[in-house]
Amino acid sequence: MQYSLDLIRTTLRGLYPPGEISYFTRMILEELCGFTTVDIVLHKDTILRDEIHKKIASIVERLSHYEPIQYILGSAFFCGRRFAVGKGVLIPRPETEELVDCIIRHNRDVKPSYIADYCTGSGCIAITLAKSFDDAKVEGWDISEAALAFACRNARDNEATVEWGIRDVLAYEPRGNCYYDIIVSNPPYVLESEKATMERNVIDYEPHNALFVPDENPLLFYDAIARIARSELRPGGKLYFEINSRMGDACCKLLQNKGWKEIVIYKDSSGLDRIIEAEKEIC
Ligand SMILES: C[S@@+](CC[C@H](N)C(=O)[O-])C[C@H]1O[C@@H](n2cnc3c(N)ncnc32)[C@H](O)[C@@H]1O
Structure with a gap:
């Protein structure tokens, strides 16, 4: 997973504040892998499937054009519920x-x-x-x-x-x-x-x-x-x-x-x- 985490950080560095990049990382890995924040730490050395890494690369590319993460992932949370x-x-x-x-x-x-x-x-x-x-x-x-x-x-x-x-x-x-x-x-x-x-x-x-x-x-x-x-x-x-x-x-x-x-x-x-x-x- 480290390879994907590095891709997120290096591509978005300078475009967004560090706190926002961490937030995107959590959102992406939760959406694609079902990982919680703790899972991200625990699975640092897990090798993600190529297909997942490609999806992450495509999300990061869209983020680099300032597209909102909610549009990219297709949903947002409001009062604890998911809205498309x-x-x-x-x-x-x-x-x-x-x-x-x-x-x-x-x-x-x-x-x-x-x-x-x-x-x-x-x-x-x-x-x-x-x-x-x-x-x-x-x-x-x-x-x-x-x-x-x-x-x-x-x-x-x-x-x-x-x-x-x-x-x-x-x-x-x-x-x-x-x-x-x-x-x-x-x-x-x-x-x-x-x-x-x-x-x-x-x-x-x-x-x-x-x-x-x-x-x-x-x-x-x-x-x-x-x-x-x-x-x-x-x-x-x-x-x-x-x-x-x-x-x-x-x-x-x-x-x-x-x-x-x-x-x-x-x-x-x-x-x-x-x-x-x-x-x-x-x-
Ligand atoms: C600030 S958004 C609010 C959306 C949603 N209620 C929310 O809180 O996230 C304003 C909404 O007003 C709608 N709108 C704009 N002009 C309008 C009009 N003349 N009559 C009715 N709705 C309109 C837009 O399509 C948009 O969905």
């Missing part, structure tokens, strides 16, 4: 796990019956909520057919029941079915001007329509989804957003101006504004 990912769908992020965790903790006693996830992507939020709230009917909406194909597959693989549909939140006219208990969204929120600060593995590979919003209208998705939620949540129902950490106050103001109650911003584990919770007034 690939071209056309955003890789679930740890911040979004914190959003889902917040929703689960705050609604344990409410036992929600109807939940909608807008901009669902891989379906990671919708599926995790469907697995956490046994009796809830969960829907996941997105504009992208490619993303929804992954979401469907992920629901099947994780044995979750979610209803999926194509919906453009910027064009959708809500029908006023006031019965949802929770509406959640992690919409595109990265400013075009923030592109310059982002890593190549994101910019060159992940779908830009999942990430970016114009600098001159950064809250367009929040505005549109809050309008839908105001019409479709039941009185007292909850709206949850993941937000750009620079937009906490602006999002808060937007919701206040639209009559939302009990607006709270929560910070993520890095101490940045990341989640907004708001409640639809009880008329």
Whole structure:
């Protein structure tokens, strides 16, 4: 195995920080050989089959072009479950796990019956909520057919029941079915001007329509989804957003101006504004 480990290290040295190269090594050997971190140490002198070494060489070659490891291996972990990912769908992020965790903790006693996830992507939020709230009917909406194909597959693989549909939140006219208990969204929120600060593995590979919003209208998705939620949540129902950490106050103001109650911003584990919770007034 030493030969393969050397290939990973020498090819990626200088392209990624050492900690990330160790992380890739663990991911690759776990995926191809089923090795844990301890196994990697124990099997250092094991000779890997030629076929495995060739697979490692091909993965390393793709990593050297900054392709995300999750796209190369075809999956990512989210809240302890495996989700298929690939071209056309955003890789679930740890911040979004914190959003889902917040929703689960705050609604344990409410036992929600109807939940909608807008901009669902891989379906990671919708599926995790469907697995956490046994009796809830969960829907996941997105504009992208490619993303929804992954979401469907992920629901099947994780044995979750979610209803999926194509919906453009910027064009959708809500029908006023006031019965949802929770509406959640992690919409595109990265400013075009923030592109310059982002890593190549994101910019060159992940779908830009999942990430970016114009600098001159950064809250367009929040505005549109809050309008839908105001019409479709039941009185007292909850709206949850993941937000750009620079937009906490602006999002808060937007919701206040639209009559939302009990607006709270929560910070993520890095101490940045990341989640907004708001409640639809009880008329
Ligand atoms: C930041 S990603 C979130 C994906 C997933 N919910 C997650 O947390 O990993 C935003 C998603 O919004 C979708 N999207 C972009 N524009 C949209 C629109 N106008 N209507 C509905 N969905 C849209 C993209 O296809 C993408 O899947």
